[in-house]
Amino acid sequence: MEELKKRSEIKKEDKWDIEKIYKNSEEWEKAFETLKKEGIKIKEYEGKLNDSETLLEFLKLDEKISREAEKILVYSHLKSDENTGDNQNQGRMNKADSYMAELSSYGAFFIPEILSIGEENINKMLNEKEELKLYDFMFKSILAEKDHVLSKEIEEMLASVSDCLEGPSNIHGILTNADMTFPKVKNEKGELVRLTEGNYASFIRSKDVNVRREAFKALFNEYAKIKNTLGTTLTSSIKNFNFMAKTRKYSSALEASLKPNNIPVKVYEEAIETINKHLPSLHRYVRLKKKLLGLEEMHMYDLYVPVIEIEKEHIEFDKAVEIVIKALEPLGEEYLDIFKSGIKNGWIDKYENEGKRGGAYSWGTYDTMPYVLLNYNYDLNDVSTLAHEMGHSIHSYYSHKEQPYIYGGYTLFCAEVASTTNESLLINYLIRNEKDKNKRLYLINQELEQIRTTVFRQLMFAEFEYYTHKMIEEGNPLTAEDYCKKWHELNVNYFGEDMIVDEEIDVEWARIPHFYSDFYVYQYATGYAAASAFSNSILNGEKDAVSKYKKFLKSGGSDYPINILRNSGVDMTTPMPLEKTIKRFNELLDMLENEI
Template structure:
């Protein structure tokens, strides 16, 4: 058996292939000391309650809150990343559970700050910002709090909400346990004629199978189990949406969508315009379905045919070192400094590269203000893993720049900007791979890959966004939504988005119940807007304009020091218009033209 197919234990992975978490804490005893001290010292936050009429106390609070939050961030990310590198290690699990159970309590310790600050006269706050140099650094933070004045509750109410936040997340936890732990699926017969138990984990490979019988069987048997629980799953989703709408209402927002967008100064029109733009250009997706149907030589295109590649190429084994070289070529337009940070990050232990027994699946970028921007990978020697590497390193280099340039309070960036840096890297890589490829078959494969990226990240996520808006608005208006209502809406949306060349199988009606992102309200549209912004950056950078790279790096350095729309606008991308999304759809059409000509 190939050695790469035998999953190694954590201690069998080479030291140089693991992330350097010992840079945060050399050993677990030091973590324990910091955790105990964090719990003890964080109680001092309560001492500031009732004293914020004095500007010296406000300053002391802001400085101490930063100090204790940075310590808390370190113990939190270390415990979670240690758990993720080996989830079977009970000591790791214990540390993570300890810190998790305390964090909700920690959130309640400073719940008084914003309500108490808002009891002060606005002139007092403005005087601090304008006439005391020590407060200049807190300018954006304090003005942002003032802006939210009508949505902030009393100290007691804010503390209560902080304490019950865990309970309000219960629908998400229930959905997670139902779909990942309790739900089991029937066996299917795979391509080799063997009986295999269907799971959420292996479904993604079956739905891409060249054997149509396999993908149809996997599709029908997966959604059959969701259908059995449709009433429970409908109730769970309704409860989650109602919890969000409840929070929006008690915070005095006119509508649920505003509760999500207004804190970051994102206009409702940005969300609505994105849905409107995609619907105006939906014929591009219909064209894709038609081309795919023809290329697959199908009489009927079914929902289970959607994910199969239009062309198969032999898998090439790409060693990690080779993957890094390819990534360097793809990211070359970003300039020497960017590539230097990228390569130094890999050499200095940002990345946990390979799979091991018990390691958390998937990939992410994480870390804290005082740590490296770490990357968890599960590198599997495939071309797609290079895309994952540049995606996560895009997040990490964004964090690197923002933490280096911004003070603690502004080093984090909003979700609206979060996917831009990662997707810009992916866009540059796929452009490079398509442009350099001379083999007709491989070029078609790569073109299809980018088409699928746009279909799943832009078209699909905005279909999700349209569904979300429907559920929140209907329940906010006092309507009662049943599984049948959800099913019908989902069916109708699929019909609109995929057009007449797609058979909308009845099994797809229940797909809404499978999507965990619906428990993170109004989150998914940001994948689409993020992709559109990233495409705008990538297109500008690929034109070889030096100013474009400078503006892009300036965007990475801004962190959360301004509102996301303003940050992007300064860097040359105006998300209040439909232009970035239209440009992405133009790229989609361009790729379709290329595919038809090959």
């Protein structure tokens, strides 16, 4: 293996152009000092927002300061991620993070003050001042939550204990990331290697059943040793969500999580109902996988083994760009021009270097490029990551171009739709155009696995969350044993009679950090379903499919997420998008069966 290059050895054209934000650290420091002087001015408006002139003046000042603050924050994080070992970069980022918390406290009076002014007076001010009408949806969103915002004193008290309420999540993180160690296990060469959360994925995909079985048992047996502690942290976390929901006068923690974005509780409940109705499709996949792997018994540790092996292909970055452009052709010339411009004009930091942050992301501000961090490693997964992250970036590009600053962002419910639509178009293109039978089977299985892990698995997680919150809301204390029992039951139900649900899997719930972010995981499945609906209509050449999709990309946060999607032709209040995803899953199963 080649040694990693230093940052200075990476070519300029392979790095993102963040000097377009600030030319250098001196310019950043100067902007930061100016921001600190300006930011404090926000506090001067407390108690003075009850006339239209002052309200507009405040909103303009707040926007100006927020836009500069975002640039300062993003630049400091991007610089830090270029080389996490650089102390100057780290120091700049820590300084920015610390100040952002302070800046946010300056404007904490805004929402309580708008609520105290009341709907009637806000509407009166909107009619008095034409420029204020831009903020109509923002004010409606704030006023819609008036029953759940508490007095200034209680809001301040809740803010002051927010760190304590994060305790269960922090304890889970420290326990599982820092304190837990796993035993050594044998790899495919028979060498003893220390098992970690990081290398577990390669063990569980091994073609050698002994390797994957040993790793599976070793990992979950360690979790089982501290399951009572992790059961207590999870129960504490759920109690915290329920406490906040009750304090804010919501009927449940689920409603507290969904209502601020105007997402009906039935969207969550119907997603679970719909997936349960279609579990026979997942059972069929398990049965087919068992047959393809030539197994007499299918165990939980066999689930991640690739059914088809292909030789690893070396794909240069420029070739990856060509592949993605071909796959995205159905989106039309305008979309492709933006994509090409992003590649050419310094959006992307392409390759790994010494100290660079791992993984991939898209991030920017209203006034900057939507930057993309990659660690491109020349394989097919990296091509998919390029398509995914550019999906995010072009979503941001359209939102920022078409929406005013206050509506330039988009909610988490919509966040994964554009990225997954790109991935869906890519895998469809690759499957359609692959002539090599083995490679085609490999690609079909890749998409099947995407749907299994993003839709079926995440909705199983969502069902577990639904059950645990409901039980604790009803006053039924849950122990580690209760969690294990429910987890086992769900796995039996989801994977069907061809799967032996090994007892070690019962403690898997203890490994999932997402359960400490209330009702988060279902959005992976709904995002995938919405993306699937968009890509299907685009590929099937449905009337106005591309313009409807672009309408979604251009909408930013100008309405509630359900309305934005519905106005673009995808109604998430019905089972239809999820049904279409399952239909695609069944088509892929047919392809796999017909070609083997």
